[in-house]
Amino acid sequence: MQMNRSWKAAILLLAVSFLARPIYCEDGAAAQRWAIRGGKIVTVTKGAVEGGVLLVSDGRIEKIIAAPASDWKPPKGYQLIDASGRWIVPGFVELHSHIAGGDLNDMVYSVNPGFRTLDNIMPRNALLKRALAGGVTTALFIPGSGTNMGGFGTLIKTAGKDLSEMLIRFPGALKIAQGGNPERRGGDLGYSRVGMNWLIRNALKEGQLYTKAWDAWEADKTKKKPVKNPRLEMFRGLFHKEYPVVVHTQGYHLILSTLRILHDEMGLWVVIDHGTFDGFELAPEVAKRGIQVMNGPREFRWDNRRGGFRGLAYEWYRGGIKTVGVNTDAPVVPAEELVYQAAMAVRLGLKEDVALAGITIHAARALGMEKRIGSLEAGKDADIVIWTGDPLDPRQSVVLTMVNGKIAYDTSKEPQRF
Amino acid sequence: MRLKMYQDQDNRERGRARIVRLLLPALLAFLSPAVAADGEVVAYRAGKIIRSAGEAAAAGILIVRDGKIEDVLAAGAKPPEGVKVVELPGAVVLPGLVNPLSGISQVNFTSGPGRASQSNSSPSDGRKAVGLSSLNLKHEVYRRLGRTGYTTFAVVPNDTRGLIAGQASVIRPALGKEKEPGELVLEKSAYLLLGFSSGKAWYDAGLRYLKKAVDDILKEKAAKKKAEEDARKKAEEAKKKASQPSTGEKKPAPAPPAAKPAAAKPPAKPKIPDPLVQLFKGEKKAFVRVTSPAALAHFFAFFDKLPIKFQFVLVTGPQPPEIVEMLIERKKQITAVILEPRMGRIPETSIYVNTARLFLRSGMPVAFVPLRDTIDGHREIFFQLAAMVKSGVLPHEALAGVTSVPADIVGLGAKVGSLKKGGLANFACYDRDPLSGTARLLSVYVEGRKVFEDDPSTGKLSGEAIR
Numbered sequence: 001m002q003m004n005r006s007w008k009a010a011i012l013l014l015a016v017s018f019l020a021r022p023i024y025c026e027d028g029a030a031a032q033r034w035a036i037r038g039g040k041i042v043t044v045t046k047g048a049v050e051g052g053v054l055l056v057s058d059g060r061i062e063k064i065i066a067a068p069a070s071d072w073k074p075p076k077g078y079q080l081i082d083a084s085g086r087w088i089v090p091g092f093v094e095l096h097s098h099i100a101g102g103d104l105n106d107m108v109y110s111v112n113p114g115f116r117t118l119d120n121i122m123p124r125n126a127l128l129k130r131a132l133a134g135g136v137t138t139a140l141f142i143p144g145s146g147t148n149m150g151g152f153g154t155l156i157k158t159a160g161k162d163l164s165e166m167l168i169r170f171p172g173a174l175k176i177a178q179g180g181n182p183e184r185r186g187g188d189l190g191y192s193r194v195g196m197n198w199l200i201r202n203a204l205k206e207g208q209l210y211t212k213a214w215d216a217w218e219a220d221k222t223k224k225k226p227v228k229n230p231r232l233e234m235f236r237g238l239f240h241k242e243y244p245v246v247v248h249t250q251g252y253h254l255i256l257s258t259l260r261i262l263h264d265e266m267g268l269w270v271v272i273d274h275g276t277f278d279g280f281e282l283a284p285e286v287a288k289r290g291i292q293v294m295n296g297p298r299e300f301r302w303d304n305r306r307g308g309f310r311g312l313a314y315e316w317y318r319g320g321i322k323t324v325g326v327n328t329d330a331p332v333v334p335a336e337e338l339v340y341q342a343a344m345a346v347r348l349g350l351k352e353d354v355a356l357a358g359i360t361i362h363a364a365r366a367l368g369m370e371k372r373i374g375s376l377e378a379g380k381d382a383d384i385v386i387w388t389g390d391p392l393d394p395r396q397s398v399v400l401t402m403v404n405g406k407i408a409y410d411t412s413k414e415p416q417r418f
Numbered sequence: 419m420r421l422k423m424y425q426d427q428d429n430r431e432r433g434r435a436r437i438v439r440l441l442l443p444a445l446l447a448f449l450s451p452a453v454a455a456d457g458e459v460v461a462y463r464a465g466k467i468i469r470s471a472g473e474a475a476a477a478g479i480l481i482v483r484d485g486k487i488e489d490v491l492a493a494g495a496k497p498p499e500g501v502k503v504v505e506l507p508g509a510v511v512l513p514g515l516v517n518p519l520s521g522i523s524q525v526n527f528t529s530g531p532g533r534a535s536q537s538n539s540s541p542s543d544g545r546k547a548v549g550l551s552s553l554n555l556k557h558e559v560y561r562r563l564g565r566t567g568y569t570t571f572a573v574v575p576n577d578t579r580g581l582i583a584g585q586a587s588v589i590r591p592a593l594g595k596e597k598e599p600g601e602l603v604l605e606k607s608a609y610l611l612l613g614f615s616s617g618k619a620w621y622d623a624g625l626r627y628l629k630k631a632v633d634d635i636l637k638e639k640a641a642k643k644k645a646e647e648d649a650r651k652k653a654e655e656a657k658k659k660a661s662q663p664s665t666g667e668k669k670p671a672p673a674p675p676a677a678k679p680a681a682a683k684p685p686a687k688p689k690i691p692d693p694l695v696q697l698f699k700g701e702k703k704a705f706v707r708v709t710s711p712a713a714l715a716h717f718f719a720f721f722d723k724l725p726i727k728f729q730f731v732l733v734t735g736p737q738p739p740e741i742v743e744m745l746i747e748r749k750k751q752i753t754a755v756i757l758e759p760r761m762g763r764i765p766e767t768s769i770y771v772n773t774a775r776l777f778l779r780s781g782m783p784v785a786f787v788p789l790r791d792t793i794d795g796h797r798e799i800f801f802q803l804a805a806m807v808k809s810g811v812l813p814h815e816a817l818a819g820v821t822s823v824p825a826d827i828v829g830l831g832a833k834v835g836s837l838k839k840g841g842l843a844n845f846a847c848y849d850r851d852p853l854s855g856t857a858r859l860l861s862v863y864v865e866g867r868k869v870f871e872d873d874p875s876t877g878k879l880s881g882e883a884i885r
Binding site: 300395415 | 769770804853854858
């Protein structure tokens with residue numbers, strides 16, 4: 001009898017779940033399928049489409065219909081978003097961000113290759129919400145520059161109900177600060193740049209040897225297995241160029257040592273962060289090595305030699321970095337103002353399309369993520385931002401932000417945050 | 419090896435830069451058409467001229483004589499015979515911007531604006547300090563001022579943070595030929611800046627200084643009344659005496675000696691009026707800087723106690739809506755508001771408020787000052803204003819906030835802040851609507867002389883100044 005009752009209950013439960021399943025799925029599908037119509041679709045990589053339709057399904061861009069028929073209607077199961085008169089732009093990619101969580105500068109040791117920001121992420125925090133309101137959908141959440149090697153950063157989407165939904169890649173990149181900020185702290189070793197460079201080089205050499213030992217064992221497992229060292233473990237991916245090192249480096253002589261130590265000597269995948277002051281004078285050397293430059297948060301410099309303001313992103317561009325981008329170092333400059341940084345770069349000489357590509361596709365490429373994010377193309381993540389107009393115009397604002405095909409910010413349902 | 423290579427490259431570039439630096443002034447002096455000789459009339463023809471905030475931009479011709487605007491003609495009109503015509507194709511011409519409160523250009527100025535943190539200052543008395551006396555022409559900043567689009571600055575003395583900070587002098591950027599700072603000055607003492615922080619020391623000092631000034635006025639009034647009374651009595655007595663029959667022909671001897679010393683005495687030195695007293699008499703303008711809500715409460719607590727009051731321009735920061743409402747109720751005392759173009763936040767929330775918009779909707783004029791009181795800060799003003807426009811300030815209000823409103827509140831509305839006949843020929847040319855974040859400053863003219871030129875086609879000398 002007992003048995004029977006429990007069987008009945010089980011059968012009932014099964015039946016209910018079976019009945020509920022298609023309903024749930026249909027709802028879910030409806031919520032994840034969008035047809036965004038009208039306006040100007042700025043694909044970034046393949047020009048702009050006026051009055052087209054962008055289809056989104058399962059968190060990805062399904063396709064862009066360039067010239068829909070006048071009586072075009074969204075296919076069944078797709079919800080229509082009317083964006084006539086608006087600009088539809090890919091979500092911005094921020095390569096230098098500290099807003100996903102706090103406590104990023106542990107300054108007991110100067111080099112900390114074991115540190116990771118992954119454990120500090122606070123989803124849906126207020127600063128991330130404002131970033132969404134500024135069209136930023138991807139951020140490289142990196143440690144601070146209080147020490148020479150702050151640890152490994154995490155590449156995340158700025159929206160998501162929890163970490164698993166936000167996470168794109170961990171480790172996202174290693175953070176190294178070669179000079180400047182780490183000099184603020186007292187101490188014996190690492191107080192001057194000679195000491196700092198020794199510390200960085202020493203830690204990287206250690207990581208390089210560790211990587212080589214493991215590589216040798218992977219190639220020939222009959223050899224003695226190396227001892228696992230959690231402190232050095234993440235160096236293996238770094239030396240295999242699975243992720244880059246983003247370097248807090250600025251000024252001519254510091255960038256020179258970035259090129260020499262990190263690129264030429266260690267053979268790492270390097271991204272120059274900041275790149276301010278007279279660093280741009282090394283642009284030809286940087287370009288030769290195919291290194292990406294993300295300039296900011298300061299966008300200009302008073303040039304004493306020639307007497308004039310110089311737009312730094314523009315100077316990098318002129319010197320050969322055709323993919324130059326900008327950053328905010330949020331919250332140094334608020335994350336939502338990333339596009340202001342780009343607009344400022346335009347005012348100081350950069351072309352509009354270059355500036356926009358610098359915070360979308362070129363930034364994505366700098367992280368090796370160009371196949372997933374950074375432009376509006378079929379198959380890519382549906383990180384889509386609808387603006388009232390040209391995003392480079394500070395009077396325009398975001399109407400709707402979609403991350404992974406889900407609406408993360410919608411001014412028709414909540415107050416405008418930025 | 420590589421290092422040496424870089425060094426060589428560096429030296430070569432330095433050498434080139436030096437040659438450019440030496441040759442450029444000569445070249446510019448030779449080429450520049452805009453440095454008009456005295457008395458010369460120049461017509462500037464531009465695609466878009468915004469004569470004053472609120473007016474539609476229209477193509478036109480600006481006629482400039484002796485550094486002043488003689489006329490503004492419509493686009494189709496023919497410039498007068500024999501006039502030199504300067505074409506400004508594609509330029510949007512605006513009145514030169516006006517900063518109503520700045521610490522820039524003062525002797526030791528670093529970056530702290532007039533409205534900087536008051537936490538480390540004391541309630542000191544600087545009523546005798548005048549912006550002009552702290553000018554130092556050797557400082558490079560005077561030549562850079564014009565590169566910002568701003569052509570008028572009301573500068574307050576170096577230490578702007580005391581309770582009575584000092585008197586503001588209105589200056590223009592240096593043209594490069596000035597021998598003494600006075601030549602920059604449009605108005606030596608435009609207003610008196612007061613600043614109030616919260617706390618007992620400030621409350622007491624505020625009450626003490628202001629009460630003293632009021633007492634002085636009341637005493638002066640009483641003394642005047644008494645003097646009048648005495649004079650009246652004397653006159654009556656004299657009348658009485660006159661009506662009595664005189665005893666002899668001889669006049670009383672004391673009169674001439676009494677008259678003589680009076681004549682011999684040099685005319686009494688004109689007493690320098692106390693600016694704080696002038697304030698209460700309505701003879702001088704007042705700017706009052708109170709930033710925090712607590713300081714506002716303290717300030718109004720003792721201000722309301724004073725038997726005589728004065729009108730003032732309020733310099734404040736972004737405030738939550740209820741504080742703005744309280745301030746709007748005091749519209750009769752507060753003639754205008756000076757704000758930085760940034761959003762305020764409601765405490766304990768992440769809701770942002772555009773304070774400027776709230777003031778503007780209540781009909782109060784708002785002037786904007788740059789977020790940072792530096793050359794960079796001034797250059798970025800339209801960027802910040804555009805963000806204000808995004809959150810509800812109308813474009814013409816934003817423009818007025820850096821042109822006509824600040825010009826009016828420093829009392830120079832007839833000369834600067836708009837392009838009207840008889841006003842100074844101060845104007846800035848942009849390559850597109852300046853409120854679009856990407857607009858580039860092309861050139862700036864101060865009193866008809868070009869102080870800045872940028873050539874976007876080369877991009878090489880971005881920001882090069884002409885002196």
